[in-house]
Amino acid sequence: MTENFFADVLIIGGGTAGLFAAIKISELNPATKIIVVEKADIRRSGCLASGVNALNAYVGKNHTPEDYADYAFNDAHGIADKNLLLTMARRLNSVTQQIERLGLTIEKDAQGNYVERGWRNVKINGENLKPILANAVKKFPNVTILNHVNIADFLLDGDKVVGAYGFNTRKKIFYNFTAKVTLIATGGASGIYLPNHSGGSRHQMWYPPFNTGAGYAMGIRAGAEMTTFEMRFVALRCKDTIAPTGTLAQGVGAAQINSRGELYQQNYGNTTSERVFAVTAENFAGRAPCYLQTVGISDAQEKFLLDAYLNMSPAQTLKWIETNQLPKNFNVEVAGTEPYIVGGHTAAGYRVNANRQTTLKNLFAAGDVAGGCPQKYVTGAFAEAEIVAEKISETLNEIKMPALKTFNADEFERFFANDSPFTVDELEISMQTTMDEYAGGLTQNYRFNGRQLDLAVANITRIEKISENLRAENMYDLLKIFELRERLTVAKVLIEHLKARQETRWAGFAQNLDFPNRNEKFNCFVNSVTTGGVTKIIFRELS
Amino acid sequence: MISIDEKICVGCGQCVDICPGNLLELKNSVARIRDVRDCWGCCACVKICPKNAIAYQLSADLGGTGAKLFAHDSPTKLTWQILKTDGEKTFLEVDKHQANKF
Numbered sequence: 001m002t003e004n005f006f007a008d009v010l011i012i013g014g015g016t017a018g019l020f021a022a023i024k025i026s027e028l029n030p031a032t033k034i035i036v037v038e039k040a041d042i043r044r045s046g047c048l049a050s051g052v053n054a055l056n057a058y059v060g061k062n063h064t065p066e067d068y069a070d071y072a073f074n075d076a077h078g079i080a081d082k083n084l085l086l087t088m089a090r091r092l093n094s095v096t097q098q099i100e101r102l103g104l105t106i107e108k109d110a111q112g113n114y115v116e117r118g119w120r121n122v123k124i125n126g127e128n129l130k131p132i133l134a135n136a137v138k139k140f141p142n143v144t145i146l147n148h149v150n151i152a153d154f155l156l157d158g159d160k161v162v163g164a165y166g167f168n169t170r171k172k173i174f175y176n177f178t179a180k181v182t183l184i185a186t187g188g189a190s191g192i193y194l195p196n197h198s199g200g201s202r203h204q205m206w207y208p209p210f211n212t213g214a215g216y217a218m219g220i221r222a223g224a225e226m227t228t229f230e231m232r233f234v235a236l237r238c239k240d241t242i243a244p245t246g247t248l249a250q251g252v253g254a255a256q257i258n259s260r261g262e263l264y265q266q267n268y269g270n271t272t273s274e275r276v277f278a279v280t281a282e283n284f285a286g287r288a289p290c291y292l293q294t295v296g297i298s299d300a301q302e303k304f305l306l307d308a309y310l311n312m313s314p315a316q317t318l319k320w321i322e323t324n325q326l327p328k329n330f331n332v333e334v335a336g337t338e339p340y341i342v343g344g345h346t347a348a349g350y351r352v353n354a355n356r357q358t359t360l361k362n363l364f365a366a367g368d369v370a371g372g373c374p375q376k377y378v379t380g381a382f383a384e385a386e387i388v389a390e391k392i393s394e395t396l397n398e399i400k401m402p403a404l405k406t407f408n409a410d411e412f413e414r415f416f417a418n419d420s421p422f423t424v425d426e427l428e429i430s431m432q433t434t435m436d437e438y439a440g441g442l443t444q445n446y447r448f449n450g451r452q453l454d455l456a457v458a459n460i461t462r463i464e465k466i467s468e469n470l471r472a473e474n475m476y477d478l479l480k481i482f483e484l485r486e487r488l489t490v491a492k493v494l495i496e497h498l499k500a501r502q503e504t505r506w507a508g509f510a511q512n513l514d515f516p517n518r519n520e521k522f523n524c525f526v527n528s529v530t531t532g533g534v535t536k537i538i539f540r541e542l543s
Numbered sequence: 544m545i546s547i548d549e550k551i552c553v554g555c556g557q558c559v560d561i562c563p564g565n566l567l568e569l570k571n572s573v574a575r576i577r578d579v580r581d582c583w584g585c586c587a588c589v590k591i592c593p594k595n596a597i598a599y600q601l602s603a604d605l606g607g608t609g610a611k612l613f614a615h616d617s618p619t620k621l622t623w624q625i626l627k628t629d630g631e632k633t634f635l636e637v638d639k640h641q642a643n644k645f
Contacts (some may be wrong), residue, residue, distance in 0.1 A: 040563040044587035049563040053643065107642035116643075123643040127621065148565070169565050201544070201602040203564075203583045210564045210583070240605045241584075251645040304645045307637050310623055314586045314612060321625050321633050322610040371638055476565060476577065 002174040002409060007035040007144075008396055010163055010179035012215065015046035017367030017381040018185035019133040020095075023102075023139050024389030026140040026214045032396065034143045035177060039150040039169060039479070040210065041269025043134040046187050046366070047208050048378070053126035053247050053312045053389060055106075056377040057092050060119030065089035068120065072375035075271045077505050078523060079228060080347045081372035081543050087354050088373055091383035096122060099382065117250055127311040129378070149175055150479055151214065152412070154182065154222050154363070155405045161222070161363040162402035167412055169479050174409055180399040181362045181392055185385070188233075188342030188368035189490050191428070194436035196242060198429070204241050204315070206235040206337045210483075213341060215369040216443050217486035219350055220493055220530045223358040225538070227371040227527045228347040229490075230497035232339035233238065234276045234446060234509050237287070239333040243316035248292045248332060249306050252301045257331070258287035272345070275338050276508030280445050291331035302328045308425070327375030338442040339509065341490060344368040344376045346509075351527055355391040356384050359529075362399065364388045372525075414470040415481055424470060424480045427463050439495055440510050447511040448498065456495050464488045493528055493535050500526045500537040525543040544602045545588060546611070555638045558588035558597060583585035590616045598626075 002024045009025060011018045022034050038045055059068050069085035096114070100106050107115040107123035114122045137143055151166035155178070163178040190207040203209040220226060236245050248254040256265045257280065264287075268278035279290045297305075304328055309316040321325050343349030349371030350358045358365050366384035373380065381537075435441055438456035440448035467485055472478040503519035504511050525540040547558075554572035563610040566581050567574050567588060574597070576582065588597050595615065601607030608628060619640065625633040 044561050045563045050585035105642045125642045315584045318612045
């Protein structure tokens, strides 16, 4: 059975960016018919399912949006779009106030000003940020929320996006959405590389294992221009639990030390990728393991840490208490994660203009799926959503409702008739191992060379081919098949980007052993457009 | 990973709805996780379960000893309980209107 829906605005992904866009469009024009499609439940979906402990993008006292843009540009070692950064940074403080009005608890001083942590952070209680957004959006009668619906692909009319189609993750219902404009807000991609734990805890990872790069994959298949996929993100995390380290470093001022008790960070620089590189280099030099020095923190600081981790990564608090190794008495071991593609931290994603329009007509992108604008975090995703909302509200009445375009239901049905000797799990681990071994994964210390990348292409191409025959017994199986295929699509484009940037710019994130140094010739964007399965690289000047 | 106590579960299905990974399902009127290796550890199900039938646990490869983490959610506070294998209980209360101080 296929259900047809029509909307002025189709929002794919009910996360931070998608829900805030729905709220802002509704505020600007309450008559706009909006559909938000979410593959889980908007109350707890995506990367903020368990909460967030600080707003990490904010323009503090005595600073300007230009300062924030400069900071993010330098942290990205010069590969970012300054105009995108600036258009985001100008809105960071205003969206912070808006989310406070929706119900987020933000720490304030006696004068009612936000209490800053450094000059780019404000302190919050963000455990319930997703429920707050979900409650806020439900108040608008013009917004229809469809939970547990997975979008498979855009519907196209030439180079124009006219909607999307997908399926229910539980019942055999297919959906066809026709919309004047579409916002893709599906988040980034995890699970492309072999994770830190490949056995019983294979999903104990930094970014949600359910963010599979669906939006990137849809864009790639539709011929959208993508940017800077080669700037993968590697997170520095608490070992095993893969819980955040920023709260230890910035919250209680814990410094990085090696097993000899030596401070080492100053030897490597202090950009995000340099902090990851420092750990890899110390490990190589025989000074592993590395720690964040928490020994000696106060009782009040320890209590704060226990609560703070419950609000974003409960495993860490459980570990401290369960093992009786509390942070006041034991330093916290740190480790790098496997690489991710995520536009909220690096510049990877859709190429967009200042209005967050993609290169496909009537398709906008915001949040982790949008490229060129690193260090956006939660508030940056809100800022992008607001930019999109304003542009959509301005232009919507110039766009006609497209004619109904249908998809071929056999794209889904055929997987129920398939017969395959392989399972999704087998192909997933095969993909992850290939990417790990040949395309600079965690076990290779993020290093690769050109021959290895060629082998990675061959393997991923083979896995993609045999994934065609995977069999689904139910809708959840179908979801898993589509998620795997999304990751494979992203992986292939990622490898082409890694090949094209013939230098090593972010040694903590990736080291190209054929080109181990930074090369100023690559002070440019590496972009790509994929047509008929062939990815063409486009070098673009930094704007 | 999570564990579900089938004897306590009343089959209300709230955890099935809330899981960000679509990992839970109702089988014979009780919730079960399709594959426990797929749990991200977000604790959305732990918080929403009205009967405390779901606990988060550290797997063996994360250094777990079998202790369980439960949560009770209310509009004003989240109350967490850690139950160790020797029966020792630790309660941690997080006031939702209290932001981080550090």
